[in-house]
Amino acid sequence: MVAIRMWLLAATAVSVSAYGEYKVGEKVAVYVNKVGPYENPHETYHYYSLPLCRPEKIIHHSLSLGQVLDGDRMADSPFDIKFNQPMPFQSLCGRQRLSAANATALAEAIEKMYYAELIIDDLKVHHFLGSVLEAAVFPHEHRVFLYTHYEFELEHNEGHVIAVHLRMNRSSRLELQHETEVAVDIGYSVVWRETSTPVASRSQSSSSSSSTFFAASRAGAVHWLSIANSLLLVVVLVVTVGIIVASAVRRDLSRYNRRDDEKDDYDELALDNGWKTVAGDVFRPPAWPMALSAVLGAGAQLLTLATALLLVGTTEVVAVHNHGLLHSLCIIIYALTSGIAGYVSSHKYQELDGKRWIANINVTSLVFVAPLAAAWAFSNTVAWTYGSTQALPWTTVVALVAIWALVGYPLTVIGGLLGRSVRAARGSSAPFRTRTIARELPREACTRRTPAQALLGGLLPFSAIAVELSYIFSTMWGRETYTLYGVIAIVFCILIVVTACCSIGLTYMQLASENYHWWWRSTLIGGSIAVYMFVYGIGFLLHSTSMGGPVQLTQFVTHLGLLCYAAALACGTISHVAAATFVQYIYSSVKSD
Template sequence: MRLQILLIYLICIIVSSIVLVESSNKHHFKENDEVPFYVNNVGPYSNPTETYEFYTLPFCKPSSISYKKTKLGEILQGDSAVLSDYQFPFKNQEDYGWKLVHGDVFRFPPYKNVFSAFYGIGWQFISIVCGILALSLFGMFYPNNGGNMYTAGIVLYALTSGISGYQSAKMYKNMGGNKWAWNIVLTATLFVAPLFIVVILSNTVAITWHSTVALPILTMIEVITIWLFVGFPLTVVGGIAGRRLSENFEAPCRTKNFPREVPPIQWYRRLPCQILIAGFLPFSAIYIELFYIFNSVWGHSTYTLYGILCLVFLILINVTVCITVALTYFQLSMEDHKWWWNSFINGGSTVVFIYMYSIYYYYYISHMYGLLQATFYFTYMLIVCFFFFILLGTVGFYSSLIFVKRIYRNLKSD
């Protein structure tokens, strides 16, 4: 019985203490309400226990002194707070920075068809790279295997064309587009057309030089046939599925009828400088591995460390996500709501440094020379960089989209 009484007594003490603390910490003010400002003790800086009341000093002493009701802890601490004559009206915090553009941040970018096509192809390229890395980890690509990796790349590109069509049509529908035929054509040819031009140019030079690297006409017809009868139809099927199955774009904030004017931005915060920052950091994480990859592709070395390659690819993706999201936040903080294309370009800007490294590798590391080799090297490196620009740009934009939705959803709940 005594134990029960002690427990009840202890619980009452704890509850009363919690209520007392909570009641002392609740302060609710309305607009222009006076916020009381108290001044505490003063004393020598070197003697923390030698304290005196604030108004013992002959400065700005009020006509009447009103002491603050002190709690036990404050008394034990030696506090002696006095209400001052300073007046502080309460003001609600106004929106600033990225909060001011909530009515424009989900305004769709210009060239919606091209943007949607890039976005869809980016998801296809992510699937291709993941597929090739998975096959490499399972030991499908071994030294002197007769170009199985190139064959796998062509087959995976054809089979994953439905992904690009679906994602492109889904994004295009979210943006309110209505030129569906043009969207499918762009998605199917935005990468294939430049690749075809590069192949024709390089093959022409190789034939002129009577080189065995020139592709036979039957091989080119075989590759084109795979694209025409597998890749393109799957793109159309994916586009139809994306148009019919995708839902409406869910924006946490309603877009205003008239766009907000973007204030002047300093030169070092504009897109060219952002490209340098966004591209250098991911490149610095992979440039060591690039040396071994270049030696394998453009030299006579053999690359077999596919586990390390997977790790480097994951690091590249993570760094791209982090730096693109950070730059998107900085852009919105400057009240610049045109982040869609910027996030895509910033995400893919690593290829600028990759192509610069390829130039350095050609002239200062390798021993390549001649028109034939230079044509093949620089044109195909341009296509490779275009490939990774679309891939990393999609990663950067998608991560920024998730981030922007999250912060403005929280703003709406506030």
């Protein structure tokens, strides 16, 4: 565990800003970061886009990859805070006069509930720019006020800043009017308080102080209720699959194995009804084998990524509640696990008698990255058009492309070569020979066709994660901090079991009706969870948030689409592997007997 911690810290070193140890009177590092509407978490702008105390030359602070992806744009500030030295009211940048246009822009920002973010010794603090007084009586009154007095309270222990609390003095506020010039004097005061909180707990202290501004994490009671509900669902499904499907398969095997062993396989099949009838076609390669292999490879990689992130979160190797660090971890782990995608895809493609293995590796490397790049290009263009810090600088784009080109793609090729060679060495594992002429499929009712069966198969897995999904959405597009990684790890395991059980049950029903096109259907059974997730996400947007505006809505739709697509790949892989294992087992049992 120590080795894992050291490796992760080294790999994400650029994502972790070191806090300082100060002597009395030494200047504390204070940076300005970003501003944006409170209701739109992903619509952020540079702090100095505001016409307040803007320096002639803006000096930016170096940022990690994860911080840039999180929309951070840290720059030096005019705040002069000395360690353990109280300070009465101090003017921040002197008296400045705002033009009518700047005063109007500032008033509109306050009306949109803009907040600002400061970073003091690597601790984030937030504040609203001002307030709006809205009289609900006749005559109507609408007044906009700008806060002009920052009151800092800092806690310290053994030369370290432990926590920062910021309160805006409401008695020192200035009224702004549209299209009217105004003189502004922004000031601040500092109070220091000694605390016994150890330095190791400064992140918890910071989270506690931030919860007074942003929404605190919800209690875990609903989490455990969700888990209890999901566990009950798992028990019901396992019992259903274990008793009904297993007993049906056992009965079928007993009936099939009473046949005369001396008969030819195909003569015997002609006398049977049910899933054994299609034994000569069930292992026939499906349509688009390269696409199927690429989907399974990408899904296996995403499952590995999710498992690694949950392992890091539950063991608390690093503080994954930090969004910037979480972004860095995702990129690093995704790049390093690219070999898994290549291995699984090439292994499956070889099993399906594929010949264009180079094209298969290329498709595998792009099956998730290409939609990701397209979605990013669209959202980044919108963010850039509106001047949002969510638009990535070209240097960051080059760095991301380099990570994929120099690490991700080569590992995909290496994994593909290994998967191809291993599969070639093992040879075919199909227990029955494939017929030369494909068997004609029977007519099926609408409810037994692929769309209906796939949607049915995704409903139960979605119901198992629906409650927990609301917490994840609140973390992604709200102001909550998700810390219960142990809970989500349990839900993740439940999702795997439920998806596998649904896939096995529906695949058995399909084969029993003599439909041997199970390859893609079994994948779509798990992948259809994305449909429910997307509908749920749109409902979350409309009924649980007040988000709006082109930047935020573009970010929401693209992020939601990518999340659902990733879930489709991962859950589709789970359901396909479960179905393939089940099919291999039942037909091998007939063959061996």
